[in-house]
Amino acid sequence: DARVTQTPRHKVTEMGQEVTMRCQPILGHNTVFWYRQTMMQGLELLAYFRNRAPLDDSGMPKDRFSAEMPDATLATLKIQPSEPRDSAVYFCASGPPPGGQGWDQPQHFGDGTRLSIL
Amino acid sequence: QKEVEQDPGPLSVPEGAIVSLNCTYSNSAFQYFMWYRQYSRKGPELLMYTYSSGNKEDGRFTAQVDKSSKYISLFIRDSQPSDSATYLCAMSVVRSPGNQFYFGTGTSLTVIP
Structure with a gap:
């Protein structure tokens, strides 16, 4: 059963440190999404890639967050410097090519990285 | 006002009950509902998705979309303890270069044996 793999599953670090989260999308999926989930805000879209090109990163604080896809099997989300308000669960999701109707589907989610910034 | 509103619950029902979960939205441009x-x-x-208005059924699950009322529902028939989870609605509009997605905050459901 194909899965989206995220590493690390948990990360605790001090404020000001760099945090890197990694995602391996499902083979053959050409869209990748990064989401942040908190109790207060729910799921928020941070970044969205299609064929490794960024399509939307308007939900991401640009001064400290960056998202990249160095190749089709790896997506990264970095926070530098990290702050306590970044504490959340970060999810990566991937989706297949959109098909005729042009709709990208965040179809498969990984199990997330639980990030705590002290 | 949030784009998508969802009652957080929690919702607790006995096994076998019919469950109704709902979301409302404000953007009439939404085309896909999940x-x-x-x-x-x-x-x-992902449990189900529908395009535009109407109903879609998959086993014990039925999704309904009423675009005129900006209201979507998920019905679960013969609910089981394994259905205990948080249910999130989501909506999307196709745009160029990239689509826009919005999630509800989720409704927590517990099915009691």
Whole structure:
């Protein structure tokens, strides 16, 4: 059963440190999404890639967050410097090519990285 | 006002009950409507999606979209303890270069044996 793999599953670090989260999308999926989930805000879209090109990163604080896809099997989300308000669960999701109707589907989610910034 | 509103619950029902989960939205441009199920400490999994208005059925699950009222529903028949999870609605509009997605905050459901 194909899965989206995220590493690390948990990360605790001090404020000001760099945090890197990694995602391996499902083979053959050409869209990748990064989401942040908190109790207060729910799921928020941070970044969205299609064929490794960024399509939307308007939900991401640009001064400290960056998202990249160095190749089709790896997506990264970095926070530098990290702050306590970044504490959340970060999810990566991937989706297949959109098909005729042009709709990208965040179809498969990984199990997330639980990030705590002290 | 949030783009998508969802009652957080919690909702608790006896096994075998029919469950109704709902979301309202404000953006009439939304075209795709999705329901995700999220178990504790897991990522959301896509349950169903529909395009535009109407009903869609898959086993014990039925998704309904009423675009005139900006209201979507998920019905679960013969609910089981394994249905206990948080249910998230989501909506999307196709745009160029990239589509826009919005999620509800989720409704927590417990099915009591």
